[in-house]
Amino acid sequence: MRSLIFLGILSLALARKTFFGDQVLTVHPKNEAQVQAIKNLDTKVDFWSPDSPAGISVGSSADIRIPSEILPAVKVALRRQKIEFEVMIEDVESLVGEQFKSAQGRGILDGTTAYDYEKYHTYDEINDWTNAIAAENPTMVQRTVLGQSTEGRDIPMLTLSSGQSASNPEILVDCGIHAREWVSPAFCQWFVRQLLDEPNNVRISEATYHIIPSINVDGYAYTWTNDRMWRKTRSKNGLCYGVDPNRNWDAGFGGEGSSSSSCAETYHGPYAESEPEVKAVADFMRANKDNVKLYVTYHSYGQMILYPYSYTYDLAANTDELDFYAVQGKNAIQSVHNKRYIYGPGAVTIYPAAGGSDDFAYDTGIKLSYTIELRDKGVYGFTLPESQIQATCEETDAFMQVMHNAVVSPTYQA
Numbered sequence: 001m002r003s004l005i006f007l008g009i010l011s012l013a014l015a016r017k018t019f020f021g022d023q024v025l026t027v028h029p030k031n032e033a034q035v036q037a038i039k040n041l042d043t044k045v046d047f048w049s050p051d052s053p054a055g056i057s058v059g060s061s062a063d064i065r066i067p068s069e070i071l072p073a074v075k076v077a078l079r080r081q082k083i084e085f086e087v088m089i090e091d092v093e094s095l096v097g098e099q100f101k102s103a104q105g106r107g108i109l110d111g112t113t114a115y116d117y118e119k120y121h122t123y124d125e126i127n128d129w130t131n132a133i134a135a136e137n138p139t140m141v142q143r144t145v146l147g148q149s150t151e152g153r154d155i156p157m158l159t160l161s162s163g164q165s166a167s168n169p170e171i172l173v174d175c176g177i178h179a180r181e182w183v184s185p186a187f188c189q190w191f192v193r194q195l196l197d198e199p200n201n202v203r204i205s206e207a208t209y210h211i212i213p214s215i216n217v218d219g220y221a222y223t224w225t226n227d228r229m230w231r232k233t234r235s236k237n238g239l240c241y242g243v244d245p246n247r248n249w250d251a252g253f254g255g256e257g258s259s260s261s262s263c264a265e266t267y268h269g270p271y272a273e274s275e276p277e278v279k280a281v282a283d284f285m286r287a288n289k290d291n292v293k294l295y296v297t298y299h300s301y302g303q304m305i306l307y308p309y310s311y312t313y314d315l316a317a318n319t320d321e322l323d324f325y326a327v328q329g330k331n332a333i334q335s336v337h338n339k340r341y342i343y344g345p346g347a348v349t350i351y352p353a354a355g356g357s358d359d360f361a362y363d364t365g366i367k368l369s370y371t372i373e374l375r376d377k378g379v380y381g382f383t384l385p386e387s388q389i390q391a392t393c394e395e396t397d398a399f400m401q402v403m404h405n406a407v408v409s410p411t412y413q414a
């Protein structure tokens with residue numbers, strides 16, 4: 001057994017891609033020529049924010065991971081073209097390595113109260129945890145499997161409710177659409193614990209919560225074993241692997257902000273819901289649209305509260321309402337640890353992005369629909385340290401409390 005565990009750790013350490021000497025640069029293009037020069041780096045670099053070269057524009061900045069092999073040449077080129085930049089992350093591997101080291105030698109789950117919610121967990125750990133927490137709380141937690149991923153992994157969902165709840169509003173929360181955004185699944189796990197530990201289980205007695213800790217299970221598993229910076233699913237399409245699961249929904253499918261190239265990070269896939277992970281959740285939304293009053297999907301990073309639409313610049317019919325709660329939510333977040341979030345319709349606040357889950361939920365009939373970009377604003381980016389999980393979750397919980405109050409209010413009309 002001991003040697004098996006040792007082998008497991010060894011193979012994890014051997015197979016994983018490393019990022020020694022890679023840096024994340026924040027660049028500030030000031031004219032079209034500079035924008036073009038940055039866009040031309042496309043296939044050689046990894047766009048963190050925005051998530052693809054299409055999102056780069058004059059006057060905005062961009063965080064880009066540059067592999068160590070080309071870093072000197074890229075810096076020379078940036079200087080020659082007088083493109084302003086600074087180093088956001090000195091050595092990506094040192095941050096990534098810390099996160100993997102933290103998981104090494106970790107024992108099998110022994111009870112969900114001892115589970116460490118301030119650490120990042122593997123897919124297997126999260127899946128085991130969903131089973132354990134349902135078994136430990138049989139009256140309040142129900143575990144269902146929404147479907148299987150391309151590689152055959154289960155996609156578990158936890159439904160939390162307590163007391164008489166037949167007519168209670170329902171709330172759908174998902175995490176981990178994008179694989180490398182690790183703080184997102186961390187929040188979903190923490191939030192389940194929080195709802196269960198709350199005195200009198202107030203929120204789950206007033207509403208039924210459906211929480212999907214990790215949608216993109218294959219991609220997430222892949223970030224642990226092979227490539228920490230993987231974003232997409234793991235289906236094979238043409239020459240490349242992976243569809244962007246936040247461009248694959250049947251909402252403006254194939255439109256602006258999505259790519260038809262299977263190698264692109266924003267590849268929309270061969271057709272809407274081609275990804276079984278997306279179809280599983282979309283099926284759930286269609287089946288429960290009359291009862292689900294709120295959908296929140298968690299991503300990182302950038303500290304934003306986004307609402308429909310992202311596939312069009314048109315405003316949603318109830319924009320005033322969406323905006324009203326976004327402002328309340330932003331203020332609630334700020335009151336906890338003074339973190340500032342921006343808010344607004346997706347297309348103008350971040351970038352146009354057709355085929356997203358929030359727009360699909362909205363068009364399916366869930367009239368309160370939000371995408372949250374969690375911490376940070378470009379210090380650690382995707383490699384947000386575990387030491388920030390707790391604070392991130394606390395302030396995000398304040399947002400969820402605002403949204404809860406909105407949908408359980410007796411005067412709320414969906």
Ligand code: DDK
Nearest residue numbers: 246299310346353356357371
């Ligand atoms: O999918 C993206 O690129 C970001 C999250 Se990382 C969100 C874009 C806005 C919401 C699209 N429905």
Ligand code: ZN
Nearest residue numbers: 178181299300
């Ligand atoms: Zn994302």
